[in-house]
Amino acid sequence: MATIIALTNQKGGVGKTTSSSALAAGLFSFYNKKVLAIDLDPQGSMGFSLGLDIENCSTIYDVLKGQVSIKDAIQDTDYCDIITSNILLSSAELEFTSSDRDIxxxxxxxxxxxxxxxxxxxxxxxLNVLTVNAYAASDHLIIPMAPEILSLLGVSQLKDTIDSVRQSVNPNLNVLGILLTKYNPRTLLAREVKEMAENIASQIGACVFGAQIRTSVAVAEAPAHGLSIFDHAPHAKPSLDYQEFIREVVDMTSSDII
Known part of the structure; x- marks a missing residue:
């Protein structure tokens, strides 16, 4: 039975897709896990990040609309299976109106x-119907957060949505932790945001991951080559940081695997 993890933050530009792709690729590359990645972002960047040509293929939009089966939408990459997304998914809030739309x-x-x-x-x-669907389906949430005040506000605003989903459709939803991204430990702001993140984590019953993802141009370069950060720049700082992050995730979820 799969452990289902959603990476979430209502603030864009926090390294969410990069972290999702790294987690999916790393679970396979370092732990030989069988992984399915699902892109619920209408921007559709996750498939590209994993080296997939996302044109002319069935997407998660088609699955949620009931137009194709989930097995027919799955595509394989060098790292994991994936169900991609595209801009059509941006209409989900208006199109998905049934009483069961959250599940x-x-x-x-x-x-x-x-x-x-x-x-x-x-x-x-x-924070929309797609986010709620991810929360309803997941065992765990991971919250990537950049060392910016606006990113911090985005995290604090997630709590109400998490609580609502727990009360309505997924009482066992767990927040695994906050992942600090684009991190430069030499800056005062980064250190201050880390302290505030620890306070927020304690309020939602979570932790701040010990690994912090440092900045590097390699993070932006890897998708252009259709490679994971681990294959593109295995010795770059963020590659090493993501490996430590994935080790933490595996340790924290090992009891889930049956």
């Missing part, structure tokens, strides 16, 4: 959940 993804995953060790969901930078 469309949870229901869609049922035929494949036993086939994977992990399912990694990249969410949109918003």
């Amino acid at each position: 469309l993804l949870k229901r869609a995953l049922l035929p494949v959940i036993a086939e994977y060790d992990y399912i990694i969901i990249d969410t949109p930078p918003a």
Whole structure:
């Protein structure tokens, strides 16, 4: 039975897709886990980040609309299986109006959940029906956060949505932790944001991951080559940081794997 993890932050530009892609690729590369990645962001960047040509393929939008089965939408990459996204998904808030709209993804995953060790969901930078679907389907949330005050505000505003989902459709939803990205430990702001992140984490019953993802041009270069950060720049600081982060995730979720 798969452990389902969604990476989420309503603030864009915090390294959410990069972290989702690194987690999916690293679970396979370093731990030989079978992984399904799901892109719930209408920007559709996750497939590109994992080296996939996302044109002319079925997407998660088609699955949620009931137009194709989830198995028919799955594509393989060098690292994991993936269900991609595109701009059509941006209309979900208006199109998905049924009473069960918050559990469309949870229901869609049922035929494949036993086939994977992990399912990694990249969410949109918003608190909308897609985000709620990710929360409803997930066992755990990871919150990437850049060392910026606005990023911090985005994290604090997630709490109400998390509580609402727990009360309505997923009482066991767990926040695994806050992941600090684009991190420069030499700056005062980064250190201050880390302290504030620890305070927020304690309020939502989570932790701040010990690994902080340092900045490097290699993070931006890797998707252009269709490679994971680990294959593109294995000795770069963020590559080493993501390896430590993934080790923490595996340690924290090992009891989930049956």
